[in-house]
Amino acid sequence: MxxxxxxxxxxxxxxxxxxxxxxxxxxxxxxxxxxxxxxxxxxxxxxxxxxxxxxxxxxxxxxxxxxxxxxxxxxxxxxxxxxxxxxxxxxxxxxxxxxxxxxxxxxxxxxxxxxxxxxxxxxxxxxxxxxxxxxxxxxxxxxxxxxxxxxxxREGKIYKLPPSRGGFPQTFQEFVRRVRTERGEIVRALALQFPLGKFAEKLLELCGIDKHLSSTQLPEELLEKLFHKLNELITKAKKLEIAPGVFENSELEFSAFREEGFRAFETLSEAIEYCMLREERRMQEKIIQAERERIKRILEDLTKRREELLHNSKKLREVANKIMWNLEYFKQILIGLDEARRRYSLQEINRKISELDFVERVEGDGIIIQINHFSFKLRFGEDPYLIAERLFTSAKRFEDKLKKVEQKIKEFEEKLKHVDEIEIPSPTPIKFSRKEWFEKFRWFRSSEGFLVIAGKDASQNELIFKKYLEPNDLVLHAEIKGSPLVVIKNGKIAGESTIAEAANFTACFSRAWKINVVPRVYWVYREQVKKLGSFPLGSFSIEGTKHFIEGIELKLAISFEEINGRYRVVYGPENSIKKFGRYVVVIPGKRRKEELAREILKLLKVELSLDELITALPGEAEIGDKVL
Structure with missing residues (x-):
């Protein structure tokens, strides 16, 4: 299914x-x-x-x-x-x-x-x-x-709201005017003038007003009662002071108002979702039952067909065997009756053959034989053996069809078994796991175990500088517009491999990736990074010596790790990612991030967030290498 x-x-x-x-x-x-x-x-x-x-x-x-x-x-x-x-x-x-x-x-x-x-x-x-x-x-x-x-x-046009019914009336006079505009029952007037739906009936019930009363003749004091009640309910709605519920005996009936026979929920969203899931399950059960009944009907037809084929093949074999067992008898009958029809009329012969076994009647060109309620003609001059052979052949054809039908029956019995075993899938609850503080940024752990973080945009660069940059950290930057602020936490004690990996990371997430040009990347100490009041968001000045790093490549490895029961995407220079086993290396290219992320997802063969994979890519790219 x-x-x-x-x-x-x-x-x-x-x-x-x-x-x-x-x-x-x-x-x-x-x-x-x-x-x-x-x-x-x-x-x-x-x-x-x-x-x-x-x-x-x-x-x-x-x-x-x-x-x-x-x-x-x-x-x-x-x-x-x-x-x-x-x-x-x-x-x-x-x-x-x-x-x-x-x-x-x-x-x-x-x-x-x-x-x-x-x-x-x-x-x-x-x-x-x-x-x-x-x-x-x-x-x-x-x-x-x-x-x-x-x-x-349409794209490029200015959005205009649909024609309004006038919204909620700000004054009682406007409310009265709009209600009186509609002729007929008050419940209809409320539903048409204000998008209340079934709630119009509830509103009238709360006010103790008969819903069938005329809108044009309803006394003004009752209209005032309605107006104030509606105002009161809207105020409660805005403050979330209305208790929603679900009517248990209805397939899809939720309400903003909890009452007798209703199951209580904390929020209206929960009440709606309960209805949705219940209705979804009912529809799925209905589909399963329809499939079950369809297969049963097919099995019933196939079973009848099997019985017919079995009956026909069995009967034909019985008749053919009778002929073979009585071959001489049938030959003699043919010869004798052939001679008799030369001397007597068919009427005379048929009156005298009642004592002959298997003979039903004689016709001008042969004899009608009946065996086990099965009739067939033996023609004068015809060999009964050939008749038996044809019957055996016909029986074999029925038996071949029978085998196919039995195979079909087995297939549909398996399908029925599968349908009976179907468990309706339950939706997957959202799992909320608090992330590490650094997961809001771009980050990786170097091959030496040092945490490296980078801002995704100017505001994150600013945040890193103000909140997360500490005296023992090293700061990296590329000499190209659009470079992230990259920080090696406790970088003062990091080795050359960590600094080289952080430099590659800096280059990959700078504008250099887009234009496929390797930039110059340097590192400095925390105290060399200054922020002046006139500088724009995410911009800084560097004082003192810049330490440039050689051997930079525009290559990024992407893999995954399991943490707190979930898989998360990890990415960084290849040396830092090798420890995770399976990974894919990307280089600058022309493939869209979404398209490439989907391919990486297939290559890694684990359930990862597509959005996380897209975020991990510096820009348009190609797959350069893979270790799977």
């Missing part, structure tokens, strides 16, 4: 769209992750996942455009689409700075920062979309290209 049947079940099931109150609650839950970095972006069918990680928490932000979003405690499937690659270009390693609901609509704005601010708009309306914009709302990437009467979703 194909594995992707499970995936299809998960991505095609029906889901109800979130209402405006739930959107507000979910936005506030996401805001708890402000400051988290985007560590991965994946897409499985219509399901988009943004992997968020902070120092204290890791969550997977799951988005079904046009339907629902929530924070998941489970790992995303590591599948990547072209849209993911576009999002990664701008958002990978960015910081989440906020999540907000737009104008009480089912529109969410996620704000990220990485050198510049980016806005990711999530639309949970019919034909909903996911749109990435810059700080000026210029569209950089979109899930779907769309053209409407009043807006166009």
């Amino acid at each position: 194909r594995e992707n049947k499970f995936k299809e079940a998960y991505l095609t099931r029906s889901m109800r769209r979130v209402n405006c109150i739930e959107v507000e609650i979910l936005c506030q839950e996401v805001n708890r992750l402000r400051g988290a970095r985007v560590k991965g972006i994946y897409q499985e069918g219509s399901k988009l996942s943004i992997y968020l990680k902070s120092a204290e928490i890791v969550k997977n932000l799951v988005i079904f455009p046009g339907e629902i979003f929530y924070l998941s405690n489970y790992e995303p499937k590591k599948e990547v689409s072209n849209f993911c690659l576009q999002l990664r270009k701008y958002l990978l390693s960015s910081i989440l700075i906020g999540c907000e609901q737009i104008n009480f609509e089912r529109i969410v704005r996620l704000r990220f920062f990485k050198a510049n601010e980016f806005n990711l708009f999530l639309e949970f309306i019919p034909r909903g979309n996911v749109v990435l914009c810059d700080s000026n709302f210029l569209i950089l990437a979109k899930l779907y290209t769309q053209t409407f009467k009043d807006r166009e979703i």
Whole structure:
């Protein structure tokens, strides 16, 4: 049974769209992750996942455009689409700075920062979309290209919000006007004027108002009660003071309000995920049962076919054997009846043959023989032996078909056994393991065991200088624009091999890799590095003698190690990586980082983070060597 049947079940099931109150609650839950970095972006069918990680928490932000979003405690499937690659270009390693609901609509704005601010708009309306914009709302990437009467979703266009229903009314008078605009039941008016969905019924229930009352005739005091209750609930939603739950007797019914018959959850995201996983399991069980029944139907048909073939082959052999055992008898019957038909009419002969064994009737050209309820014709002048031989041949053909059918039965019995043994896969919980302080930087341990760290950008260079640079450290830098600040911790006692390895590391992660030119790299003591107030972020001055290193190569080795139950990517000069056994060496080239990372992942044959591998690569590269 194909594995992707499970995936299809998960991505095609029906889901109800979130209402405006739930959107507000979910936005506030996401805001708890402000400051988290985007560590991965994946897409499985219509399901988009943004992997968020902070120092204290890791969550997977799951988005079904046009339907629902929530924070998941489970790992995303590591599948990547072209849209993911576009999002990664701008958002990978960015910081989440906020999540907000737009104008009480089912529109969410996620704000990220990485050198510049980016806005990711999530639309949970019919034909909903996911749109990435810059700080000026210029569209950089979109899930779907769309053209409407009043807006166009396309790269290079300015993003416009969908037409608003007016948002939440700021005054009671506006609330009354909009409710009165809709004719019919009050529940319908609330659902149409405000994106409340099923929550409109709950709101009326909380106010003790009959949902069937006319919106145009509802007394003003009841409308005022509704207005204040809705205001109260929105305030509670913003403060996350609403207790969500799941109705246990429903397949996919969660609610922002816990009540009788509901299972309680701490967050609305947890309630939604519980429903999702329960529905996913139900759909998978349904697929397994359908497959089981399909195989059983096939087995039933094959069993009937086997019985038919067995019956036919057995009967033909019995008849053929009867002929062979009574060969002389049939020859004499043919001769005798052939002579009789020359003297008597067929009617006369047929009246007199009742005493003859096996003879059913006589015809003009032969005799109809019946053996074991099987009838066939022996023609006058024909050898009965040839008839028996033909019957044996026919029986053999049936037996050959029988063998094939029996083989098919075995195959489908094995398939049925396999289906019965299928265990529905459970999602993988997110494992949170606190990383070492230096893992936020580029780093490696030299062949002598010294820790070497390097800034990934100007802000990290600044951070290393201010927080992690100590008196016993050595500092390395390349004489080329775009060089990282590289530090050998306790480098004053390091040997020449460590300094040489750190120099190679410095060169590889400088601009020299991109232009494939070996730069000059030097080391200095901690006290030689100065920061003047006029210097830009991540820039420093060097006082005194610079110690230049010879024999630098633009080569980087990539491997892995197991730490705290997880595999992490390690990379550095080849001499420092040899101790890990299997590794791949890369050199400057023209292959894209993502493409090359996927090949390295296959070569190393362990489960590693694709994002970590991409981060390990200095830029476009080629595989220079491999030790596997």
